Amino acid sequence: MSVLVAVEPDCWRRPVLAEAVARGGGTVCTPDEASALVWAEPTQAHLIGELVDANPGIEWVQLPYAGIEPVVDIVTARPAVEWYCGKGVYAEPVAEHALMLALAGMRGMATYARSSDWTAPEGRNLLGASVTVLGGGGITESLLRLLEPFGCDVAVVRNRPTTMSGAARVVGPDELSQVLPCTDVLFLALALTPDTAGIIGSAELAALPDHAWIVNVARGGHIVTEDLVEALQAGQIGGAALDVTDPEPLPDGHPLWSLPNCLITPHIGNTPEMGLVLLAERVTANVALRVAGAPLVGPVYLDLGY
Known part of the structure; x- marks a missing residue:
């Protein structure tokens, strides 16, 4: 043929x-x-x-x-x-980028990279952390493999729950509110659809521990940007590491650029x-x-x- x-x-x-x-x-x-x-x-x-x-x-x-x-x-x-x-x-390079963002956020790179003097120590381990991943596609499959050496307790939230190698449990979207309170790192790696737009807003941000980091390598529209800015400004969460934003490109002067607990890369996970x-x-x-x-x-x- x-x-x-x-x-x-x-x-x-x-x-x-x-x-x-x-x-x-x-x-x-x-x-x-x-x-x-x-x-x-x-x-x-x-x-x-x-x-x-x-x-x-x-x-x-x-x-x-x-x-x-x-x-x-x-x-x-x-x-x-x-x-x-x-x-x-593009799952492999995007998963690698997500891991890098998580490590950078948790280990204080948002502070250290901006500092002009010797600063006090800060940071948390990814080793043994509780991780939640939204989405169950190729990026998540690659990310789960990359997380294996860190011994994380991983929960995956996806539309059709099914066993995934590297995940301790896989649950449906209706259980998102139950896993957020014990999440150290929240990865977003899902498709943007009408059902997932704004899936992380003020209620979800409030449910996270105050040390939690959000890593978004999916689409900016998954997060309600105004709610994220408020949570970061108030120290409600540990921080956000974003490869995607809403709007995108993020305009000059947007509050996210200057927040000390926010890391941004310009959609270059791949x-x-x-x-x-x-x-x-x-x-x-x-x-x-x-x-x-x-x-x-x-x-x-x-x-x-x-």
Whole structure:
């Protein structure tokens, strides 16, 4: 079975993704000849629908995004096309970044990095800590493996509770309020959907111990920013380490920038250079699967929001 694949638009990522298509047994072609499209430029999502509409031979599309927020309307309007996203593709570097943020927060780097003199000691151990992770996807699976040497007591909160290696217990969202009071570190690693937007607000922040750190590598919209600012200013929690914010980019002068118990990285848990290699692996795999007539990895489920 031959697979003709267009890799569009022309950009610095295109040569690497075109090679990935070839490794999977596909043939790179122009959009008018293609039965598949690999989208190469994440910043130009608005062009995807136009290109698919202009080339009715395209049966399936490989998107570069782990989440589908940039393309929900595009995908919804074209139900006859098969859509595949990058869910799980970037899990390893994002989990590594989450671990780094947790360690930096708990061990006082927010204070030490800003200090201009020798300061008093502060910090808590991740070793043996009580950890709660919101979300049960690829990032969580990778994070659970990275946490194993620290001997943490880990609870995972996810929509469909099921046993996960490295987690002491896995519970549903209705039990979130029960696990927060004993949480030393709260990781957010879940998809942003209408049900999860604002999942951490004033009530959840108040339920956390006053030493707890929040690490968000998911989406900024999971946290009610105004409530987080108030909790940090009041010392209600230990701190927040954020790779994502709401709004994003975080404007100059926003209170989060200057809070001494807040660490911010500019959504670089997975940089473009890191991500391209990983996306290329997914492209190769899915092209090979289509050549073999097998189901592809990472189908978009609009009803679930990812």
